[in-house]
Amino acid sequence: MESGLKERLLLLGLNHRTAPVEVRERFALEKKGRHPLKLLRDELPQASEAYFLSTCNRVEFLLVSTVPEEALSRLKELLSRETGLARETFEPHLYLLRDLEAVRHLFRVASGLDSLVLGEPQILGQVKEAYREAVDHRTTGPILNRLLHRTFSVAKRVRTETGIGSYAVSVSYAAVELAKKIFGSLRGKIALLVGAGEMAELAAQHLLAAGVEKMLVANRTLARAIELAERFRGEAYGLEELSECLLKTDIVISSTGAPGYVITREMVKPLLRKRRLRPLFFIDIAVPRDVEPAVNELENVYVFDIDDLKQVVEENLDRRRREAMRAERIIEEEVLKFERWLRELAVYPTIKALRAKAEAIRQRELARTLSRLRDLSPEEKEALELMTEAIVQKLLHAPITYLKVGYHRLGREAITTVRRVFDLDEDLEDLSGELFTTRERAVLKED
Amino acid sequence: MPEVFFFKLTLILYAVSTVGFFIYFYTLRPEALKGARWVFLSGFVTHTLSLLLRLKALKAPPVTSFHEATSFLAWAVVGVYFFLAYRGPKVYTLGTFLAPLVLFLMIASAISPATILPLPPALRSFWLPIHATISLISYAFFLVSAVAGLMYLIQERQVKRKTLGGIFRRLPPLESLDRLNELCLKYGFPLLTLGIITGALWAEEAWGSYWSWDPKETWSLILWFIYAALLHERLIVGWRGRRAALMALLGFVVWIISFFVVNLFLSGLHTYGKWT
Numbered sequence: 005m006e007s008g009l010k011e012r013l014l015l016l017g018l019n020h021r022t023a024p025v026e027v028r029e030r031f032a033l034e035k036k037g038r039h040p041l042k043l044l045r046d047e048l049p050q051a052s053e054a055y056f057l058s059t060c061n062r063v064e065f066l067l068v069s070t071v072p073e074e075a076l077s078r079l080k081e082l083l084s085r086e087t088g089l090a091r092e093t094f095e096p097h098l099y100l101l102r103d104l105e106a107v108r109h110l111f112r113v114a115s116g117l118d119s120l121v122l123g124e125p126q127i128l129g130q131v132k133e134a135y136r137e138a139v140d141h142r143t144t145g146p147i148l149n150r151l152l153h154r155t156f157s158v159a160k161r162v163r164t165e166t167g168i169g170s171y172a173v174s175v176s177y178a179a180v181e182l183a184k185k186i187f188g189s190l191r192g193k194i195a196l197l198v199g200a201g202e203m204a205e206l207a208a209q210h211l212l213a214a215g216v217e218k219m220l221v222a223n224r225t226l227a228r229a230i231e232l233a234e235r236f237r238g239e240a241y242g243l244e245e246l247s248e249c250l251l252k253t254d255i256v257i258s259s260t261g262a263p264g265y266v267i268t269r270e271m272v273k274p275l276l277r278k279r280r281l282r283p284l285f286f287i288d289i290a291v292p293r294d295v296e297p298a299v300n301e302l303e304n305v306y307v308f309d310i311d312d313l314k315q316v317v318e319e320n321l322d323r324r325r326r327e328a329m330r331a332e333r334i335i336e337e338e339v340l341k342f343e344r345w346l347r348e349l350a351v352y353p354t355i356k357a358l359r360a361k362a363e364a365i366r367q368r369e370l371a372r373t374l375s376r377l378r379d380l381s382p383e384e385k386e387a388l389e390l391m392t393e394a395i396v397q398k399l400l401h402a403p404i405t406y407l408k409v410g411y412h413r414l415g416r417e418a419i420t421t422v423r424r425v426f427d428l429d430e431d432l433e434d435l436s437g438e439l440f441t442t443r444e445r446a447v448l449k450e451d
Numbered sequence: 452m453p454e455v456f457f458f459k460l461t462l463i464l465y466a467v468s469t470v471g472f473f474i475y476f477y478t479l480r481p482e483a484l485k486g487a488r489w490v491f492l493s494g495f496v497t498h499t500l501s502l503l504l505r506l507k508a509l510k511a512p513p514v515t516s517f518h519e520a521t522s523f524l525a526w527a528v529v530g531v532y533f534f535l536a537y538r539g540p541k542v543y544t545l546g547t548f549l550a551p552l553v554l555f556l557m558i559a560s561a562i563s564p565a566t567i568l569p570l571p572p573a574l575r576s577f578w579l580p581i582h583a584t585i586s587l588i589s590y591a592f593f594l595v596s597a598v599a600g601l602m603y604l605i606q607e608r609q610v611k612r613k614t615l616g617g618i619f620r621r622l623p624p625l626e627s628l629d630r631l632n633e634l635c636l637k638y639g640f641p642l643l644t645l646g647i648i649t650g651a652l653w654a655e656e657a658w659g660s661y662w663s664w665d666p667k668e669t670w671s672l673i674l675w676f677i678y679a680a681l682l683h684e685r686l687i688v689g690w691r692g693r694r695a696a697l698m699a700l701l702g703f704v705v706w707i708i709s710f711f712v713v714n715l716f717l718s719g720l721h722t723y724g725k726w727t
Contacts, residue, residue, distance in 0.1 A: 182610075182615075184624060185610070185619070185624050185625070186610065186624060186625050186626065187624060187625075187626050188540065188623075188624040188625075188626035188627050188630075189626075277688070277689075279689075280688070280689025280691075281688075281689050281690060281691050281692060281694075282689070282691070283625065283626070283691075283692060300611060303692070303693055303694070304691065304692040304693060306610055306611065308613070312613050315613070316613075316615055319615065319616075
């Protein structure tokens with residue numbers, strides 16, 4: 005923007021780090037009354053483009069404006085009115101980023117680098133949804149359209165080129181990943197839930213999602229077992245039938261409130277032969293522990309307690325942090341690319357790029373033709389040169405006039421139109437891609 | 452001699468693919484695995500050519516000298532690798548463990564005398580090529596099962612001790628390694644049985660007795676009993692995992708005795724591999 009581009013980018017927001025939930029919930033504007041984008045369109049004429057993102061951990065406004073300071077104070081006024089909070093109350097919680105800082109921030113958010121759980125993937129879907137809303141409300145223009153499309157491809161690049169999303173960072177997911185490392189596929193396997201609890205039930209759900217065929221539920225009180233079994237469409241047992249259950253099952257999630265070991269070496273050892281030595285995987289998330297540590301020493305039996313799992317999660321978080329550093333480098337690269345594009349987003353550089361592209365094509369085609377027509381005299385060659393130059397000149401006349409005249413009437417839109425039609429940024433294939441992947445669409449439908 | 456040229460080319464290709472498999476193990480980049488596999492496969496092709504040329508010169512399968520037997524075994528191991536890559540469970544890092552073994556066999560073959568000697572009359576028989584070829588292919592299966600067993604034991608140790616670092620992530624699920632072990636046993640054991648039977652038939656033809664307890668025969672029988680026991684326990688009792696892996700490694704040790712020690716250092720009817 006050093007080139008004197010009049011439009012400036014402004015990003016105003018708050019997130020889980022800067023604002024407590026009491027403030028964040030007041031900013032969930034889309035849930036009360038008028039949609040914030042409608043509000044911006046109607047009452048913030050200082051901004052030519054706007055985008056609004058709201059998730060449970062962050063609220064962000066992104067504006068394009070030629071009068072950034074005016075737009076900013078007007079936006080704060082509006083926010084004060086809509087949230088019912090005094091400016092002094094919420095201002096300390098806000099962060100304001102300008103121009104390339106804003107671009108970088110958006111790239112980082114969409115890639116999951118700014119998330120509470122580093123590298124979590126849902127945020128990209130939320131950013132896409134926010135963009136779709138902005139498009140629906142017609143608050144986006146040439147700059148935001150380009151910026152958001154770049155954002156999606158940056159997030160995709162980060163996901164495929166780094167391992168930021170590939171390590172389990174919750175205890176229940178880590179347990180499922182471990183089970184996969186023992187059994188390969190979990191399809192057709194049977195799991196047993198001993199006791200209950202939020203984390204245990206979450207792990208059970210993840211196991212079912214990963215293909216586990218049947219869930220057995222054993223509980224001290226049979227009524228509770230039946231209730232849980234109904235939820236997981238499984239079979240209910242009393243705790244005294246534990247040995248029988250252990251014969252059938254492959255994976256055990258244990259989380260009882262018992263003071264001592266519920267599953268002991270003496271109990272499991274005689275079962276091994278009857279089980280034909282099939283592997284048995286215990287996930288013990290109870291404190292105090294349910295499974296005697298010595299069970300881990302038995303053949304083809306593996307026990308992971310809560311500390312082991314937390315250790316796995318901790319190591320995986322470290323790996324994600326290392327991958328995040330690689331992601332930051334990708335983002336820096338992309339910010340520079342976007343800066344270049346912004347600088348080019350003016351009449352003169354566009355004309356130059358258009359001429360350069362046409363000239364390159366002319367030269368290439370001419371060379372190809374000349375190499376086939378070897379017997380031409382210098383005069384004939386000269387004539388060919390002149391003819392091709394004339395064709396290029398005449399063809400480019402209309403788009404260049406359109407740029408010069410159209411810029412005064414349509415602004416940046418005219419420039420981006422020409423750039424896109426002639427593929428001057430060489431990103432035609434970006435446009436052909438669908439905005440949402442099928443999985444993201446499914447997630448959005450669930451919401 | 453063109454077959455020597457192809458043999459050397461094979462050696463180089465196997466060496467390159469070994470490096471490729473190691474790069475894959477380190478970086479986990481799919482392109483590295485793909486590249487290593489293609490080089491490995493082209494090595495297999497040149498190896499096949501070299502064996503065919505030798506077969507033409509010999510007018511019999513090249514399985515009679517130590518040089519030929521190890522080379523043929525290496526060829527069979529690579530063949531089993533691709534067979535399993537196509538049919539077996541997905542074990543992407545198998546190549547990293549198997550390629551060095553193949554390379555070792557090829558080097559052993561390369562440094563042993565390769566001259567084509569006329570077959571002694573005792574070895575000229577209809578049964579010889581069948582017996583030797585089948586036995587060597589069964590060895591190839593057992594070598595792969597031993598490698599799978601080794602990988603299993605390494606991976607199991609990671610899980611039991613909860614050291615879930617780089618090695619843990621690079622090795623496949625325990626179940627896949629166990630299935631690999633089982634698959635190799637199921638193919639290898641019938642072949643070994645067939646190899647011993649055809650060997651007995653050949654012995655009868657050559658020396659007039661089916662079994663003469665020479666060291667090679669004795670050790671082959673021990674090998675057969677080990678795998679018979681493993682197969683039995685697997686099918687009847689349900690042995691799997693650690694024990695099966697240990698048995699496969701025990702089989703490997705016995706095989707080393709029967710193949711290297713007996714051939715190279717003990718005298719008997721099978722001492723085709725004397726270093727000269």
